Amino acid sequence: MPELSRRDFLKLARDGFLYLSGALTLGGLLRFLDYNPGPAQKIAFALGSASNYPLGSRTSLPEIPAFLIHSEKGFTALSLVCTHLGCTVASDAKGFACACHGSSYDADGQVMHGPAVLPLRSLRIEITEDNQLILHTD
Amino acid sequence: MRKLVVFASGILFLSLSLAWWMNSRQPKPIELIPVLTGQPEYCITCHADLPEISASHPVETFGCVSCHGGERLALNADLAHSTMRGGANPSDLSVAEISCGGSSCHSGSEADDRDHIQRVMTSVQSTYAGAIANIRFTFGAQADLSAHFGINAITDVQTQTGIPSLASFEATADANPMILKFGENCLTCHINALAREGDSFARQNGCAACHSNGQHKLTTAISYTQCNTCHNRGNYDLRTMTFIQRTDQPAKRVDDYYQPIAQFTQCEYTLDCIDCHTRSEVMGDGDIHANKKDIQYVQCKTCHGTPTELPLTKTIEDPNDIAVKMGFLNPVVNIKTGDKILVTEKGEPLWNTRVLSDGTYEMIGKATKQKFNFRPVLGSSCTQTGEDQSSTYCHECHAVER
Numbered sequence: 096m097p098e099l100s101r102r103d104f105l106k107l108a109r110d111g112f113l114y115l116s117g118a119l120t121l122g123g124l125l126r127f128l129d130y131n132p133g134p135a136q137k138i139a140f141a142l143g144s145a146s147n148y149p150l151g152s153r154t155s156l157p158e159i160p161a162f163l164i165h166s167e168k169g170f171t172a173l174s175l176v177c178t179h180l181g182c183t184v185a186s187d188a189k190g191f192a193c194a195c196h197g198s199s200y201d202a203d204g205q206v207m208h209g210p211a212v213l214p215l216r217s218l219r220i221e222i223t224e225d226n227q228l229i230l231h232t233d
Numbered sequence: 234m235r236k237l238v239v240f241a242s243g244i245l246f247l248s249l250s251l252a253w254w255m256n257s258r259q260p261k262p263i264e265l266i267p268v269l270t271g272q273p274e275y276c277i278t279c280h281a282d283l284p285e286i287s288a289s290h291p292v293e294t295f296g297c298v299s300c301h302g303g304e305r306l307a308l309n310a311d312l313a314h315s316t317m318r319g320g321a322n323p324s325d326l327s328v329a330e331i332s333c334g335g336s337s338c339h340s341g342s343e344a345d346d347r348d349h350i351q352r353v354m355t356s357v358q359s360t361y362a363g364a365i366a367n368i369r370f371t372f373g374a375q376a377d378l379s380a381h382f383g384i385n386a387i388t389d390v391q392t393q394t395g396i397p398s399l400a401s402f403e404a405t406a407d408a409n410p411m412i413l414k415f416g417e418n419c420l421t422c423h424i425n426a427l428a429r430e431g432d433s434f435a436r437q438n439g440c441a442a443c444h445s446n447g448q449h450k451l452t453t454a455i456s457y458t459q460c461n462t463c464h465n466r467g468n469y470d471l472r473t474m475t476f477i478q479r480t481d482q483p484a485k486r487v488d489d490y491y492q493p494i495a496q497f498t499q500c501e502y503t504l505d506c507i508d509c510h511t512r513s514e515v516m517g518d519g520d521i522h523a524n525k526k527d528i529q530y531v532q533c534k535t536c537h538g539t540p541t542e543l544p545l546t547k548t549i550e551d552p553n554d555i556a557v558k559m560g561f562l563n564p565v566v567n568i569k570t571g572d573k574i575l576v577t578e579k580g581e582p583l584w585n586t587r588v589l590s591d592g593t594y595e596m597i598g599k600a601t602k603q604k605f606n607f608r609p610v611l612g613s614s615c616t617q618t619g620e621d622q623s624s625t626y627c628h629e630c631h632a633v634e635r
Binding site: 105108109112113115116119120122123136176179180181182183194195196197207208209210 | 236239243245246253267291293295337345552553557561
């Protein structure tokens with residue numbers, strides 16, 4: 096086995112360190128570029144066929160959270176996010192009530208008593224050509 | 234030169250390896266995007282096991298950072314906690330305005346009943362004005378008991394009490410050694426003081442002093458034991474100007490908690506303090522007061538009336554009445570419009586009471602939910618004259634034998 100000279104050893108060490116450093120840097124760069132910040136917040140929700148929501152129905156959609164109303168006026172939707180500080184309101188016999196600070200809204204989302212001062216936000220409903228409902232929260 | 238290049242490349246490799254290793258040790262972040270801020274935060278990566286702070290502050294809505302501060306995207310504990318407000322207690326009064334304030338939260342207008350922080354800052358619980366004046370008067374530093382100093386300087390621009398401001402009390406300005414000792418030993422116990430060192434003291438100032446029992450919980454159902462955390466957990470020794478903390482474990486309330494030299498009626502050792510004492514007495518009314526006596530006003534007659542007059546009552550007419558709001562936050566009673574309740578001389582609602590159809594009254598314990606029925610003095614055999622209706626006179630006949 097040929098004897099490794101001091102010069103060759105230093106060269107090998109230098110190259111080894113530099114190659115490994117390069118590999119680590121490349122790995123870090125790939126990891127950075129590969130970073131997935133998670134899906135963007137969803138702003139459109141497919142609710143299925145409009146026929147699933149008959150006239151007169153009032154449907155809570157807690158996963159959005161929203162409330163779908165099918166009345167004589169057609170389909171309307173209300174956000175279930177309280178306009179006071181953002182807690183999720185629940186539907187009750189009178190309309191909607193916030194469990195955090197006691198705001199209450201009537202069945203149309205208008206404030207009955209505070210601390211909220213603004214009505215529940217109306218959300219846009221789109222009906223596609225094949226009679227599918229899409230709720231937009233933007 | 235060759236050796237230097239090898240050394241430098243070795244250092245580079247070691248640095249990169251160290252960075253890689255430290256990065257790989259970080260936990261996988263768990264993201265929360267609170268509705269209120271809409272900004273992602275990673276706090277629950279490590280703190281998912283903490284209980285919900287209160288029903289009014291759900292974490293999905295508030296997150297952690299809006300109250301606590303901190304570096305919301307940091308996964309290193311030291312970095313994440315480096316900019317937290319008030320350490321473990323964001324309600325420390327030095328930071329409460331940022332942590333708990335805001336016109337939709339706890340520092341809004343008086344009209345909206347949202348001036349909590351402003352009222353607390355001027356309250357005697359915060360200023361300690363009465364005790365400071367007493368000590369300075371006792372040891373000759375001032376000629377009377379009027380209030381000139383608080384733990385911190387405070388101003389009341391719309392004074393109703395004639396005290397427009399208090400200067401910051403600096404014990405070192407007084408030469409008397411007893412006042413110096415008072416400054417050293419006795420200023421850490423009030424809610425606007427710096428918390429004493431140690432985890433057990435971390436939540437004993439600011440809002441948490443009353444509204445938290447030392448855990449990650451906020452409540453308005455405050456039991457007497459919470460009040461006793463400060464009130465009568467030991468004795469002040471005026472000779473040595475030290476506080477002698479009690480070491481026993483109180484078991485029987487009237488014997489173990491209350492000073493033997495004072496008298497107490499059954500109400501006073503059965504009910505919780507907050508069942509009778511009102512929010513303005515405890516949290517202040519927005520004015521600077523000279524001492525506790527100036528703000529504490531509820532007496533036996535507030536609920537029982539006098540031999541000649543029934544206690545004051547009010548029928549709830551407005552669903553936004555403060556009584557309804559307070560009943561909502563601590564739902565021991567279902568208070569609603571049409572209910573008739575007792576009110577204090579200053580018009581504050583005793584929202585946990587009811588006027589019953591037979592002319593008696595009912596009180597529901599705010600912390601215990603226990604029901605208590607009681608009668609007015611009017612029509613009873615009480616012979617106390619109309620003028621002598623402070624609680625001291627009631628104690629003459631109704632104090633418990635000890």
